[in-house]
Amino acid sequence: MRLTQRAEPTLLSTLWRFRSYGVPHRGRLALGVLCRVGELLADLAVPWPIALVIDGVLGHHRLHGPQAVVVDRLGVSGGGLLVVAAAASLLFTLLSGALDYLGDRLMNSAGERITANIRADVFSHLLRLPMTFHDRRSVGELTSRMSSDTNRIEDSLVDVFSTLLPGVLTIVGLAAVITALDWRLGLVAMSAAPLVFFAAKRYSRLTRDAARKRRAAEGQLAALTAETITGIRTVHVVGTQDVHEEEFAGYNGAALRAGLRSVDLRARFTPLLEATSACGTAALLLVGGYGALQGWWTAGILVVALAYFRDMLRPLRSLSRLSLTLTAGAASAERVAEILDVPTHHRTVRAPSRVEASVRLENVRLDYGRGQVLTDLALDVPAGSRVALSGPNGAGKSSVLALVAGLYRPTAGRVLIGGLDLETLEPSFLRRHIAVVLQDTFLFSGSVFANVLLGRPDASTDEVVQACAAAGVLEFAEGLPEGLATQLGDRGVGLSGGQRQRVGIARALLRDSPIVLLDEPTSGLDLAAERALVDALKLLMNGRTVLMTTHRPALLGLADRIETLVGGRLLPQGAPTLSAPQPFSATARPV
Numbered sequence: 001m002r003l004t005q006r007a008e009p010t011l012l013s014t015l016w017r018f019r020s021y022g023v024p025h026r027g028r029l030a031l032g033v034l035c036r037v038g039e040l041l042a043d044l045a046v047p048w049p050i051a052l053v054i055d056g057v058l059g060h061h062r063l064h065g066p067q068a069v070v071v072d073r074l075g076v077s078g079g080g081l082l083v084v085a086a087a088a089s090l091l092f093t094l095l096s097g098a099l100d101y102l103g104d105r106l107m108n109s110a111g112e113r114i115t116a117n118i119r120a121d122v123f124s125h126l127l128r129l130p131m132t133f134h135d136r137r138s139v140g141e142l143t144s145r146m147s148s149d150t151n152r153i154e155d156s157l158v159d160v161f162s163t164l165l166p167g168v169l170t171i172v173g174l175a176a177v178i179t180a181l182d183w184r185l186g187l188v189a190m191s192a193a194p195l196v197f198f199a200a201k202r203y204s205r206l207t208r209d210a211a212r213k214r215r216a217a218e219g220q221l222a223a224l225t226a227e228t229i230t231g232i233r234t235v236h237v238v239g240t241q242d243v244h245e246e247e248f249a250g251y252n253g254a255a256l257r258a259g260l261r262s263v264d265l266r267a268r269f270t271p272l273l274e275a276t277s278a279c280g281t282a283a284l285l286l287v288g289g290y291g292a293l294q295g296w297w298t299a300g301i302l303v304v305a306l307a308y309f310r311d312m313l314r315p316l317r318s319l320s321r322l323s324l325t326l327t328a329g330a331a332s333a334e335r336v337a338e339i340l341d342v343p344t345h346h347r348t349v350r351a352p353s354r355v356e357a358s359v360r361l362e363n364v365r366l367d368y369g370r371g372q373v374l375t376d377l378a379l380d381v382p383a384g385s386r387v388a389l390s391g392p393n394g395a396g397k398s399s400v401l402a403l404v405a406g407l408y409r410p411t412a413g414r415v416l417i418g419g420l421d422l423e424t425l426e427p428s429f430l431r432r433h434i435a436v437v438l439q440d441t442f443l444f445s446g447s448v449f450a451n452v453l454l455g456r457p458d459a460s461t462d463e464v465v466q467a468c469a470a471a472g473v474l475e476f477a478e479g480l481p482e483g484l485a486t487q488l489g490d491r492g493v494g495l496s497g498g499q500r501q502r503v504g505i506a507r508a509l510l511r512d513s514p515i516v517l518l519d520e521p522t523s524g525l526d527l528a529a530e531r532a533l534v535d536a537l538k539l540l541m542n543g544r545t546v547l548m549t550t551h552r553p554a555l556l557g558l559a560d561r562i563e564t565l566v567g568g569r570l571l572p573q574g575a576p577t578l579s580a581p582q583p584f585s586a587t588a589r590p591v
């Protein structure tokens with residue numbers, strides 16, 4: 001069952017979802033646990049030298065149990081016993097410190113590695129999720145899940161390994177040893193446990209609710225920030241600063257309220273825990289002191305029991321703080337698991353390495369979820385032909401291209417490449433056979449060269465330079481400070497629209513795929529820029545199957561056939577087009 005469908009997964013079961021990430025690090029984790037056990041044993045030994053001094057040196061009592069064994073073996077008394085006790089105390093403390101350091105390193109480094117793997121998997125999964133997923137999510141929200149939420153998972157995993165495991169080990173170990181010293185002392189020491197347990201359980205439920213609300217509000221804040229900064233030009237031009245500020249204040253307020261609720265809960269829980277521990281200490285003093293007076297145990301044993309009880313309270317306190325990290329981690333784990341639970345497209349059928357470069361749409365329907373966009377569309381683009389789709393805005397032209405590029409799946413019907421159903425083809429097959437030039441080529445930060453290389457990452461430098469020359473990239477790159485090596489800003493800031501399109505064409509040329517999809521590649525360019533681009537596009541179309549959408553006569557003139565799409569349906573060939581003065585009218589159709 002998917003995690004997101006569960007009514008209320010427990011705190012650890014949410015994190016347990018990620019257990020498979022721990023498997024490769026089990027050796028490191030097991031060694032870490034061993035160090036923790038060693039540390040616990042060293043900690044258990046720490047109060048005994050004090051008891052030895054109280055009972056054996058100061059009290060001159062007859063020693064019992066482990067104290068007697070040690071003294072008999074060493075054959076020392078008086079001053080010699082003092083030296084042995086001091087040396088042992090130092091040794092146990094140093095040993096505990098060394099094992100603490102080793103255990104911490106092993107556990108925390110495993111936690112860090114596990115988180116790095118989760119982060120890598122979430123990113124990789126995000127890149128492969130269908131467009132229908134990305135259409136519904138904002139960039140900021142996903143970025144927040146990728147970074148902040150995985151960081152919180154890391155915090156909680158590290159805490160599970162460095163606080164929870166050792167804490168539980170210490171509490172259980174100490175309780176067992178106090179009971180072994182004397183069952184009456186054990187009973188008193190453990191009497192506080194049920195109260196602490198129920199308080200912690202209630203506390204974790206409340207803090208988890210606050211953590212969920214906080215993460216949701218922070219996600220919305222990140223989404224709003226990313227969107228506003230992306231559209232900062234529009235914000236400046238239209239002057240919408242106040243509107244965005246108001247929206248931000250709403251989400252910020254929600255995050256603040258959830259944060260304050262966590263602070264309040266934490267502030268309430270700590271005194272409750274302190275009160276419980278104070279009661280436990282008082283009871284132990286009372287019973288322990290009475291027992292020492294009655295001769296049930298020595299003063300030294302009472303000191304050991306009190307030291308153990310104090311040592312039990314330390315992890316109890318850190319466990320209470322841990323519940324805050326864990327609840328935040330669990331809320332984040334839910335948000336990350338929500339992404340990992342979305343299935344990617346599974347196209348697993350192996351296709352031949354090369355097929356005929358034809359494209360065919362059979363009775364295709366498409367609905368993005370807001371009504372039918374394409375209706376019973378049948379389109380044939382034989383290998384080597386050039387078909388242009390024309391039609392009014394919103395007719396569905398880009399949607400046809402998106403289907404052929406495999407970005408969306410048709411609601412009904414089939415899309416075929418070389419006679420093979422796209423549904424059954426691996427994404428890598430599509431990438432090899434289809435190159436796409438969009439209306440506005442997206443450039444990543446990095447050099448011009450690196451951006452062209454994305455077309456075929458294994459291409460040689462010569463091939464990239466050739467593609468750049470053919471697409472006219474070299475022409476403008478000569479004027480850039482470092483030619484093709486010039487670094488571009490985010491989204492290719494620093495290049496004009498026409499220059500970005502040339503980089504897009506160079507990418508497509510480098511890919512050298514038999515089918516080319518052009519989605520209004522010259523729209524938004526002036527006539528001179530378009531003319532400069534048309535030559536490069538001619539080269540790209542040469543010998544390839546082309547399906548393009550365009551309103552521009554210069555490109556329509558390059559097509560063998562023009563299909564007109566209106567309201568998601570293709571007009572029959574030769575049918576009169578709309579009477580509106582559109583550039584795609586029949587007059588633009590080549591003979």
Ligand SMILES: Nc1ncnc2c1ncn2[C@@H]1O[C@H](COP(=O)(O)OP(=O)(O)OP(=O)(O)O)[C@@H](O)[C@H]1O
Pocket residue numbers: 135368369370373391392393394395396397398399400549
């Ligand atoms: N990702 C999407 N999610 C939901 N609806 C979409 C999506 N993409 C397009 N649409 C809708 O589908 C319809 C067709 O859009 P499409 O972009 O395919 O038209 P077009 O003919 O290419 O338009 P234009 O000439 O303006 O580019 C429009 O009503 C649009 O709102």
